[in-house]
Amino acid sequence: MFLHNIITQTSCILSKLILNRSLYLVTASILAILIATLHPFNFLLLNNFSIQTITASFDNASSFEDLVNNILLFIPLGFSYTAFSQNIKIKPINKFITLIIISAGLSLTVEVLQIFLPSRSPTPADIANNTLGGIVGIICFYIWHSQSFIYILSSVENWKLSNSNKKIAILFLTYIVLSFLMILPWKATTYLSNWTPIYPLLLGNEATGDKPWRGYISDLHIADRSVSKNQLSELFDSQDYLNIFGDSLISSYQFTNKRDFQDNTRQLPELLPQGQSSYLVDSQGVALSSSYWLKTGTPTTLLNKRIRKNSQFTIITTVATADTNQIGPARIISISSGILRRNFTLGQRGNNLDLRIRTPITGENATDIKLSIPGIFAHTNTHNIVLTYSKANIQVYVDNVQNFYYFNLLELIPKEQKLLYYALTFIPLGICLTFITIIARKKLNFYRLLLPSGILLPSLILESILVIDIHKSISLTNILIGIFFTGGTMLILRIRASELPKKQF
Structure with missing residues (x-):
């Protein structure tokens, strides 16, 4: 009895330490966000502050670099918040909704405060990208945390969907539709939506x-x-x-x-x-x-x-x-x-x-x-x-129609930037494909069809639409990069699952 009490008390102390450490990480993440987005804190009061002023101040757009930075900036918040909430009895769906509210609310607060900073430009897209960063943080935590990963995989494998060929087919079609939707951010990179109106x-x-x-x-x-x-x-x-x-x-x-x-x-x-x-x-x-x-x-x-x-x-x-x-x-x-x-x-x-x-x-x-x-x-x-x-196509004619020069911006993206773009596009698809193949594992014929087509099709869809709509040249390298990120993500998750104790999964 005495030993049992000691073990119980020790467990309580450890739980409190973990809870406190997670809380510290959440606090540190929020402070890092505030410093990164509001420094050097040179706030100025506006002479005519109004709703119109706020609306006009948000008339900005993000670049690729802003998109990546805003996602990365909020990943630690999503990760640390999920770690903190593990020690509190909250349903997973409530954790997810709460994090979205926290990420979006913090991002909106920062963007409004940037109105009063001459060195900053508030951007509506930053709120969406920050929120996405928080969601990525949740996903990273669940993949890293064994017990949570086991719980998710077990839940997915035991879904009633796994017994219905029709429902699995609908789920895969939804995955293909999502692959088509992934083209939208790529097309947005060719728009002139980030032109600033006030330049002379x-x-x-x-x-x-x-x-x-x-x-x-x-x-x-x-x-x-x-x-x-x-x-x-x-x-x-x-x-x-x-x-x-x-x-x-x-x-x-x-x-x-x-x-x-x-x-x-x-x-x-x-x-x-x-x-x-x-x-x-x-x-x-x-x-x-x-x-x-x-x-x-x-x-x-x-x-x-x-x-x-x-x-x-x-x-x-x-x-x-x-x-x-x-x-x-x-x-x-x-x-x-x-x-x-x-x-x-x-x-x-x-x-x-x-x-x-x-x-x-x-x-x-x-x-x-x-x-x-x-x-x-x-x-x-x-x-x-x-x-x-x-549509990303630049044509320059000098003196006559025959003397012309042609550029396509998508074909000139630097390698590092292109890899980041493809990672942001295909890693989420790889995660979705992992869960779909787990659901379809009991249906061997479906599984054999879904696995290769799920890896290959998204990359082919993206490249085909860019070639048709943006008029870029077809690139086998781009197709292989998409396949690498989709298949690689799925492979890593499957290896991670195989490392877990079989009696738990």
Whole structure:
């Protein structure tokens, strides 16, 4: 009896220690989130704080890097909270719901507080990504914690679904539908949804004045839609861009033999001189240099919003460099707030034409994927440049339809970034496939069909839709990467299950 009391008391003490340690981990996770998202804590009070102010402040979008960081940041919270709740009698479904509320609530609080931080930009997508990170933390805990993993596997294996071929088939079809849904985040990476509305239009420099370009620009036209190859010949042969684009033409500036630089469509602000007051305008256009460039007096909000909404645009310009070896890249046309944040830049590096287009995969400064066309500025001749963007496809035509260059952003994603993207896409599918095959294990014929098709189909579905819809080239490597993450995740979980005591599982 005495020994029994000692064992009971010792167990209570150990349980309290585990509970306290888990609570410390939850607290540490929350503090880490607050520091990572709110540092340097330079809060400022807004003069006109209102619902409209809050709504306008949330008009931002995440990049790929933000997506990954926001998921990773909340994984420790999900893991430590689940460890803490193991010592409290709470049903698994209640744990799951509570964690979603905690993760979403904490994320929303952080995003609202970021309104008062000049160095931060609140983003609606961050709330969803943070919540997803908390859910990933729960999954990681249950896989790591033997008793919880045993309980889940045993429950799945004993589901009544395992006795019905029809229900197993429906479950697998749901898995295939989920594979199709996984295409949506990939397509979202090609949208221009993260363009910032409040950036101005600049010609010949950055707003900070430290990336000057030396050369001439005679005209600039911007439309919020792409053009087909059939329309390109007309663009080079005709100057009637309003007739070609119609209402899609957002701006049209002419710089030859003029003393003011108004937008001919009257939709964008006037371009105003920056630097010295004297400047040269002749039949070749306006001369831009380190001492003279142009900037719209107010942000080109209409331009940025319409391009962001349609996720496509066409830019037509006529330029001539005055120096065939410029560094920076020197900014010819830029929609930006400085050297670190931009929506778009057309520039010159050496004698190359450099492009920066902001998308979720190119980053806030559009530098994660570098685009360059060699030799365009090898001489000081005038060039007529047409650049069109749609669904990750960038086409640049120089002087005529035959001289064109093509890029697809999805084909240029850096290897590390691509692996992370594929991991985020296919690891959840691998987890789902594990449970489906456990359910179908008693149905041997179904099991033999589901196992290979469940591993192969999601990767084929993703690659096929990207090829058809985004017009990228088919890649066997991408298909194999998807198969690796789906099958590898399932294999790891099955090995983990086989390591558990058979009498428990």
